[in-house]
Amino acid sequence: MRETVKLISMEGFEFVIDREAAMVSQTIRSMLTSPGGFSESKDGVVTFPDISTTILEKICQYFYWSLQYSRGKETEFHIEPELTLELMMAANYLHT
Amino acid sequence: MILDYIIMGGACSRKRDQQVEDILSRGVSGKYSKSSSSKWLATSLSRSGSDVKRKNGECPSLMELCILKIQEDVDRYTKFSDLPRDISQQIFDELVYSQRLTLKSLEAFRDCAIQDLCLGEYPGVNDDWMDVISSQSTSLLSVDFSGSDITDSGLVSLKGCTNLESLNFNFCDQISNRGLEHLSGLSNLTSLSFRRNAAITAQGMHALSNLVNMKKLDLEKCPGIHGGLVHLRDLTKLESLNIKWCNCITDADMEPLSELTNLRSLQICCSRITDIGISYLKGLNKLNLLNLEGCRHVTAACLDTLTALTGLMFLNLNRCNFSDSGCEKFSDLINLKILNLGMNSITNSCLVHLRGLTKLESLNLDSCRIGDEGLVHLSGMLELKSLELSDTEVGSNGLRHLSGLSNLESINLSFTVVTDSGLRKLSGLTSLRTLNLDARHVTDAGLSALTSLTGLTHLDLFGARITDSGTNHLRNLKKLQSLEICGGGLTDTGVKNIKDLSSLTLLNLSQNSNLTDKTLELISGLTGLVSLNVSNSRVSSSGLRHLKPLKNLRSLTLESCKLSANDIRKLQATDLPNLVNFRPE
Numbered sequence: 001m002r003e004t005v006k007l008i009s010m011e012g013f014e015f016v017i018d019r020e021a022a023m024v025s026q027t028i029r030s031m032l033t034s035p036g037g038f039s040e041s042k043d044g045v046v047t048f049p050d051i052s053t054t055i056l057e058k059i060c061q062y063f064y065w066s067l068q069y070s071r072g073k074e075t076e077f078h079i080e081p082e083l084t085l086e087l088m089m090a091a092n093y094l095h096t
Numbered sequence: 097m098i099l100d101y102i103i104m105g106g107a108c109s110r111k112r113d114q115q116v117e118d119i120l121s122r123g124v125s126g127k128y129s130k131s132s133s134s135k136w137l138a139t140s141l142s143r144s145g146s147d148v149k150r151k152n153g154e155c156p157s158l159m160e161l162c163i164l165k166i167q168e169d170v171d172r173y174t175k176f177s178d179l180p181r182d183i184s185q186q187i188f189d190e191l192v193y194s195q196r197l198t199l200k201s202l203e204a205f206r207d208c209a210i211q212d213l214c215l216g217e218y219p220g221v222n223d224d225w226m227d228v229i230s231s232q233s234t235s236l237l238s239v240d241f242s243g244s245d246i247t248d249s250g251l252v253s254l255k256g257c258t259n260l261e262s263l264n265f266n267f268c269d270q271i272s273n274r275g276l277e278h279l280s281g282l283s284n285l286t287s288l289s290f291r292r293n294a295a296i297t298a299q300g301m302h303a304l305s306n307l308v309n310m311k312k313l314d315l316e317k318c319p320g321i322h323g324g325l326v327h328l329r330d331l332t333k334l335e336s337l338n339i340k341w342c343n344c345i346t347d348a349d350m351e352p353l354s355e356l357t358n359l360r361s362l363q364i365c366c367s368r369i370t371d372i373g374i375s376y377l378k379g380l381n382k383l384n385l386l387n388l389e390g391c392r393h394v395t396a397a398c399l400d401t402l403t404a405l406t407g408l409m410f411l412n413l414n415r416c417n418f419s420d421s422g423c424e425k426f427s428d429l430i431n432l433k434i435l436n437l438g439m440n441s442i443t444n445s446c447l448v449h450l451r452g453l454t455k456l457e458s459l460n461l462d463s464c465r466i467g468d469e470g471l472v473h474l475s476g477m478l479e480l481k482s483l484e485l486s487d488t489e490v491g492s493n494g495l496r497h498l499s500g501l502s503n504l505e506s507i508n509l510s511f512t513v514v515t516d517s518g519l520r521k522l523s524g525l526t527s528l529r530t531l532n533l534d535a536r537h538v539t540d541a542g543l544s545a546l547t548s549l550t551g552l553t554h555l556d557l558f559g560a561r562i563t564d565s566g567t568n569h570l571r572n573l574k575k576l577q578s579l580e581i582c583g584g585g586l587t588d589t590g591v592k593n594i595k596d597l598s599s600l601t602l603l604n605l606s607q608n609s610n611l612t613d614k615t616l617e618l619i620s621g622l623t624g625l626v627s628l629n630v631s632n633s634r635v636s637s638s639g640l641r642h643l644k645p646l647k648n649l650r651s652l653t654l655e656s657c658k659l660s661a662n663d664i665r666k667l668q669a670t671d672l673p674n675l676v677n678f679r680p681e
Binding site: 059070077084085 | 155157158159161162163165166169172173176178179180182183
């Protein structure tokens with residue numbers, strides 16, 4: 001079975017995604033891999049009290065897009081202009 | 097390497113160390129002596145495409161994608177000040193890079209607490225931009241205004257940006273003494289630059305006297321500053337002073353520098369100073385770099401002073417007034433790494449005194465009256481990487497003294513009397529990257545000695561008498577990035593030996609009047625070419641179609657061929673989008 005993790009948005013919405021996809025974010029990667037540090041590394045659940053559902057969804061899409069890209073499928077990643085600024089704040093936090 | 101430096105210099109950053117001085121590039125290589133176009137290519141390359149797209153292959157980060165998105169449609173954003181400062185900084189940098197920043201889009205950056213505004217050479221920058229720029233207030237650390245239309249009154253608003261560390265006003269010809277006055281309170285400034293400003297005078301330089309934290313001051317090509325250096329007397333932290341090509345500078349201007357004992361770099365090219373002026377520098381024991389190029393009144397007598405400067409590593413004496421007399425003092429300058437003695441009336445007997453300078457990495461003897469016997473004194477300079485012997489009396493007999501210099505990366509033997517037999521002495525110098533053999537006595541036979549030099553990246557055979565058979569020896573020089581063969585003896589047959597040199601970015605085959613369209617067909621696989629010259633040949637308009645695959649081509653020169661500017665323009669429109677410079681035009 002593929003390993004998954006759960007990302008929870010500000011509004012409490014849960015995204016269950018492949019661990020591999022989540023690891024695209026340097027911040028989530030260190031949360032999930034730091035030995036004994038974060039509780040996230042045990043439970044595989046990360047809560048983002050500052051990231052809205054819309055933005056977190058977009059970020060999950062980016063994770064999968066990035067995996068595809070690194071496997072050679074270089075498509076365009078669409079970003080709605082009205083999301084850009086908020087998305088940047090999240091990307092900054094997630095080192096993505 | 098030098099090309100890299102020029103590209104880096106195009107961008108700006110407060111943090112980036114740009115201490116590589118011009119003396120280095122001048123001292124190390126004469127690569128640009130003939131093809132000034134390469135220099136132009138480098139600067140124009142620095143602003144093409146976007147920061148993000150440059151990293152081909154690597155997956156762009158979400159941040160990069162967002163920044164690109166903003167850049168594509170910047171006018172819909174009115175306010176970035178809610179973003180963390182480092183993000184708005186990144187957006188700003190990308191907009192500058194892609195040339196999307198306008199006065200209108202600048203407004204969104206009001207109060208963003210941005211630290212660095214690199215607007216050097218950016219089109220349209222004027223006083224109207226100052227309001228948003230100064231709103232960064234005490235966050236602002238560096239601004240590059242070079243080439244802008246900022247005026248004296250525009251500088252008033254910088255008074256509140258009290259944490260500014262670095263300001264660049266190069267080529268801002270609307271700034272005068274009055275503007276300088278507005279900067280006098282910015283005592284955190286460590287770097288200030290006013291290149292090519294004719295309006296600044298000694299009186300205006302009074303404003304600099306308070307800037308006691310100054311480390312780097314650049315007043316290159318400011319012809320009115322004579323008498324003004326007295327105001328620098330208290331800037332004891334000064335480490336670098338550039339007053340190149342301020343042809344007003346005299347001995348009296350040197351006296352105020354005598355107490356600036358932290359100076360590491362001093363550039364006084366083309367001034368009126370004499371050996372007496374130099375004598376004021378004798379206490380500057382941290383001085384590492386001294387550039388006296390073109391100081392026609394400076395003679396070997398100044399070595400009395402220079403020998404006291406034991407830290408001196410870079411010394412440029414090009415076009416001074418040195419003769420052999422007094423040169424014995426050179427032997428004391430044992431820490432020199434780079435020495436430029438080009439265009440002085442020195443002979444072999446001066447070279448005797450250089451033989452102990454075994455730390456030398458670069459030696460320029462361009463146009464000196466030296467010959468074969470003198471080169472024996474260079475044979476112990478095992479660190480030597482670059483040697484410039486252009487326009488000297490050096491011939492084949494002298495080259496044997498160089499065959500042990502295994503670190504040599506660059507030799508210029510252009511306009512010497514070197515012949516084919518001498519070139520064999522170079523065949524063991526496998527570190528060579530750049531070789532200039534633009535000399536009439538070099539022929540096909542000589543090139544056979546070069547086949548072992550497979551590391552060569554630049555080979556100049558401009559005036560050498562090379563024919564088709566000679567090019568056989570070039571086939572294995574797979575790393576060649578630039579090649580010039582313009583002696584007239586080449587035909588399409590010889591070009592067959594060049595067509596597989598796939599690293600080539602610059603190819604000059606002009607003056608070979610027998611080359612035809614076949615040549616263009618042969619080189620159509622050299623897709624890395626950035627610059628191509630096949631002037632004075634039988635190339636015609638119908639051959640141009642072979643150039644279509646050369647998508648990287650930025651410069652194309654086909655003067656005196658059977659085609660018109662319009663033919664090239666058509667090709668540019670349909671197939672060569674990167675072509676920015678072509679002849680005929």
